[in-house]
Amino acid sequence: MSILTVKNLKLQFGGLLAVNDLSFTVEKNSISSIIGPNGAGKTSVFNMITGFYRPTSGEIELDGTSLVNKKPSQITKLGMARTFQNLRLFPNLSALDNVKSGMHCRTKEAVWGALFHTKSQKEEERLIEEVAQECIDFVGVRKYMQRSAKNLPYGAQRYLEIARALATKPKILLLDEPAAGLNFEEKQYLIQLIRRIRDEFHITVLMIEHDMGLIKEISEHITVIDYGCKIAEGTPNEVLNNEKVIEAYLGKEEVI
Amino acid sequence: MKKYKKHSLLLLVLAMFLLPFLLDIYWLDVITLVLFYVVLTQGLNIVVGYTGLLDLGYAAFFAVGAYTTAILMTTFHWSFWLTLPVAALFAAIAGIIVGTPTLRLRSDYLAIVTLGFGEIVRILAINLDITGSASGIYGIPRPTIGSYVLSSQQDFYYLILIIAILSVLVVYRLGHSRIGRAWVYIREDEDAAEAMGINRIRLKLLSYATGAVIGSLAGSIFAVKMSAIAPLSFSFLQSVMILLAVVLGGLGSIPGVVIGAALVIVLPEVLRGAEDWRYLIFGVALVIMMIFRPQGILPKKYETEDRSDPEEETNDKNHSISV
Ligand SMILES: Nc1ncnc2c1ncn2[C@@H]1O[C@H](COP(=O)(O)OP(=O)(O)OP(=O)(O)O)[C@@H](O)[C@H]1O
Ligand SMILES: [Mg+2]
Numbered sequence: 001m002s003i004l005t006v007k008n009l010k011l012q013f014g015g016l017l018a019v020n021d022l023s024f025t026v027e028k029n030s031i032s033s034i035i036g037p038n039g040a041g042k043t044s045v046f047n048m049i050t051g052f053y054r055p056t057s058g059e060i061e062l063d064g065t066s067l068v069n070k071k072p073s074q075i076t077k078l079g080m081a082r083t084f085q086n087l088r089l090f091p092n093l094s095a096l097d098n099v100k101s102g103m104h105c106r107t108k109e110a111v112w113g114a115l116f117h118t119k120s121q122k123e124e125e126r127l128i129e130e131v132a133q134e135c136i137d138f139v140g141v142r143k144y145m146q147r148s149a150k151n152l153p154y155g156a157q158r159y160l161e162i163a164r165a166l167a168t169k170p171k172i173l174l175l176d177e178p179a180a181g182l183n184f185e186e187k188q189y190l191i192q193l194i195r196r197i198r199d200e201f202h203i204t205v206l207m208i209e210h211d212m213g214l215i216k217e218i219s220e221h222i223t224v225i226d227y228g229c230k231i232a233e234g235t236p237n238e239v240l241n242n243e244k245v246i247e248a249y250l251g252k253e254e255v256i
Numbered sequence: 257m258k259k260y261k262k263h264s265l266l267l268l269v270l271a272m273f274l275l276p277f278l279l280d281i282y283w284l285d286v287i288t289l290v291l292f293y294v295v296l297t298q299g300l301n302i303v304v305g306y307t308g309l310l311d312l313g314y315a316a317f318f319a320v321g322a323y324t325t326a327i328l329m330t331t332f333h334w335s336f337w338l339t340l341p342v343a344a345l346f347a348a349i350a351g352i353i354v355g356t357p358t359l360r361l362r363s364d365y366l367a368i369v370t371l372g373f374g375e376i377v378r379i380l381a382i383n384l385d386i387t388g389s390a391s392g393i394y395g396i397p398r399p400t401i402g403s404y405v406l407s408s409q410q411d412f413y414y415l416i417l418i419i420a421i422l423s424v425l426v427v428y429r430l431g432h433s434r435i436g437r438a439w440v441y442i443r444e445d446e447d448a449a450e451a452m453g454i455n456r457i458r459l460k461l462l463s464y465a466t467g468a469v470i471g472s473l474a475g476s477i478f479a480v481k482m483s484a485i486a487p488l489s490f491s492f493l494q495s496v497m498i499l500l501a502v503v504l505g506g507l508g509s510i511p512g513v514v515i516g517a518a519l520v521i522v523l524p525e526v527l528r529g530a531e532d533w534r535y536l537i538f539g540v541a542l543v544i545m546m547i548f549r550p551q552g553i554l555p556k557k558y559e560t561e562d563r564s565d566p567e568e569e570t571n572d573k574n575h576s577i578s579v
Contacts, residue, residue, distance in 0.1 A: 050451060076453035088451075090444035092558050100434075101441050105453025107434055111466070114433030115426060121433070128434065146560045168453055 009058035020228040041228040081170035091150035099132040102167025135163040175207035293517035299470030305508035307463040308443025313374020317468040319490035321475025336399030351468030392486030506552025
């Protein structure tokens with residue numbers, strides 16, 4: 001059963017067609033990925049799915065609910081969480097406060113509760129703290145919990161961003177190049193982390209990655225895009241031996 | 257540690273309540289003005305300090321409070337206490353009005369729009385009959401509690417002291433709630449905040465409205481304390497001084513902002529001896545401050561003390577970070 005469906009998605013920036021008639025589906029409980037050369041339009045697809053870009057045309061559905069024309073915050077509340085290609089943590093705030101942000105859309109106390117410290121407000125605050133700590137423990141950055149996000153080592157910042165996304169209690173998690181900048185050991189740790197997210201939390205994972213080793217190891221389904229068009233899809237073995245895919249990547253390498 | 261903090265706070269509040277017995281009328285008036293500034297800066301602190309929205313027209317909300325109370329009490333003979341919620345409501349609406357066009361703007365445009373709003377309110381006050389035109393409104397009655405009429409310096413000192421304490425409490429509690437955190441997330445990274453499910457539009461408007469309500473409270477009390485108000489009190493310079501106190505004290509830091517308010521009012525008074533030079537000295541002092549302590553006198557600390565026990569420091573086997 002598919003959890004996310006993208007149909008005939010198109011995105012135009014002036015004269016540039018960043019995404020062109022793209023369709024794909026993501027199976028529930030799968031670890032799937034989108035790959036493609038630099039500038040292929042991968043991040044743009046994520047930005048459309050999460051509501052940051054409005055598609056020129058096309059349809060996006062999460063569990064049967066259309067996401068087009070919805071605000072990012074509404075989409076998050078529907079059960080979609082994401083990380084950013086270039087870390088977007090709240091730099092001055094502590095790691096714990098960063099993760100607490102995820103619980104915002106799962107809680108509801110307003111000004112009144114905050115001013116009068118009502119019983120339900122205090123309970124909610126306890127819950128927020130508890131969930132945030134669980135997520136921090138889950139990704140393994142507890143020792144940095146009270147430190148400002150910007151002072152964390154790079155790898156820990158990457159994990160922290162994942163913890164923050166998990167705190168929104170998503171059905172599906174979108175990771176934009178989660179392994180970028182990580183060393184070998186950190187990548188191994190990330191692979192375990194992504195597996196645990198799916199296996200323990202039953203959260204579907206869709207990621208953009210350039211690291212083919214990592215993709216081969218954990219991805220069950222791959223969609224390849226080049227110049228905004230889908231050029232292949234399937235299992236890692238099918239896709240990575242596909243002529244068009246090899247050509248897209250080699251062609252790119254010649255340019256470099 | 258926390259207990260120690262609480263005790264010293266209680267002591268400070270107690271001292272503030274005893275202050276009128278120790279000070280002469282002149283200094284009591286100065287401290288009263290400081291307390292007005294404490295309220296105003298706490299309100300602006302929500303908008304600028306927490307939410308990170310620059311506001312150069314904050315005195316407009318001070319004006320909305322003062323004029324609403326003044327008009328309701330003189331023209332409509334309302335009781336002072338009943339004017340407070342109405343003034344707060346008008347201020348909240350004004351906050352949403354100024355907030356709405358600024359939602360999509362980034363800081364430099366925001367400055368211009370809020371500055372324009374501040375000027376519009378001041379110019380309206382100068383030109384409308386109901387606000388008494390340029391001469392303002394005078395003969396505002398004294399507030400009463402039962403049969404007691406609040407009229408002395410001390411009475412108003414205590415009134416604004418209580419409001420100042422309340423506004424500090426309100427800002428503190430909001431700051432330590434999911435609403436206050438959401439404001440700070442927006443300041444830190446708007447897009448990331450939105451991605452975390454925070455409706456930035458709604459929360460920015462709430463920030464403007466809350467800041468406006470607090471500013472209007474100061475205005476309402478100002479009207480009955482002075483018993484006369486005029487547009488001059490709500491000038492651009494007033495907005496700048498309030499903002500200055502917030503920046504000087506430390507954006508987003510409650511004690512910092514209180515110190516900022518005190519400095520901005522007390523420093524020029526202390527410098528009175530220097531006559532013509534006093535604002536020059538004041539200005540130089542500010543520049544020096546900002547060069548050596550750009551984050552403010554008492555900046556907000558976001559890194560709390562490490563609560564983790566030493567065992568966890570070493571218990572790190574499944575996780576290596578070495579960048
Ligand atoms: N906001 C924008 N305005 C204009 N053009 C944009 C915008 N965002 C992306 N683009 C363009 O769209 C194309 C696709 O960009 P996108 O960031 O989606 O690529 P990508 O596949 O994520 O690349 P990378 O691997 O480098 O991250 C690029 O040509 C990019 O310049
Ligand atoms: Mg990208």
